[in-house]
Amino acid sequence: MGVLNITPDSFSDGGLFFNKNRAVEHALKMRDEGADIIDIGGESTRPGAENISVDEEIRRVIPVIEELAKRTEIPISIDTCKSSVAKAAVSSGASMVNDISGLRFDSKMPGVIAQHDIPVVIMHIKGTPKNMQKNPVYNALIPEIMDYLREGIEIARHAGIDDNKIIIDPGIGFGKTVEHNLEIIKRLNNLTGFEKPILLGPSRKSFIGKTLGGLPVSERLEGTAAATAIGIFNGANIIRVHDVKAMVRVAKIADAIKIGF
DSSP states (O other): EEEEEEEEEOTTTTTTSSHHHHHHHHHHHHHTTTTEEEEEEOOOOOOOOOOOOOHHHHHHHHHHHHHHHOOOOOOEEESSOHHHHHHHHHHHHHOOOETTSSSSSSOOOOHOOOOTTTOOOEOOSOTTTTTTTTTOOOOOOHHHHHHHHHHHHHHHHHHHGGGGGGGEEETTTSOOHHHHHHHHHTGGGGGGGGGGEEEEETTHHHHHHHHTSSSGEEEEHHHHHHHHHHHTTTTTTEESSSSSHHHHHHHHHHHHHHOOO
């Protein structure tokens, strides 16, 4: 899954693809590098991020989705917590919803997804992007994440979302310390019991920079590669990344070791 942030303030690539043509060309580049899905987001979910209006989020993402849908058959995912944005995105060519709130922030979201019969990523988050990194504390990290995901799956089922179209994500960096993120990747196979595809998003995250002595975003490629490889080995099925070309190669080697050449 290639990341395409159409935002001025995302932690890694904010402002780089705020222009529609530049965004579309970058999406096509990621496709050519081996991305299977393009995940388009119009609202930053970095720690401390402020919410934007539905209208502004739609204004940012819909022109890119419309143009990209005309130029490629690659599945487009809309990264949003807002049902109105999801509905507009699907009508414009998106075929999947990536909801960082795990269907919690907008009660209408499950119904929109069920109505369109599309896949959904249910992610774990503790708090909101604005406050999630203010001293996140867990009594039992993995069990609490699993409980949250289990409840999200039940919300989806109750709304009529196809059970075979539910993807789960433990939410690397969303209300977690460095130690939490490392433990999630180490114990990712705990989530395989859900019998759902597991999405993992370690790409360029701050836990990598901090673990490697304070490296900036631009120098986190090798750390992302290590987290990606171990994540795949421990059960991840989808890796959400910025550096598609490099991570496709990492995934191929990890798969070859895990399941054979």
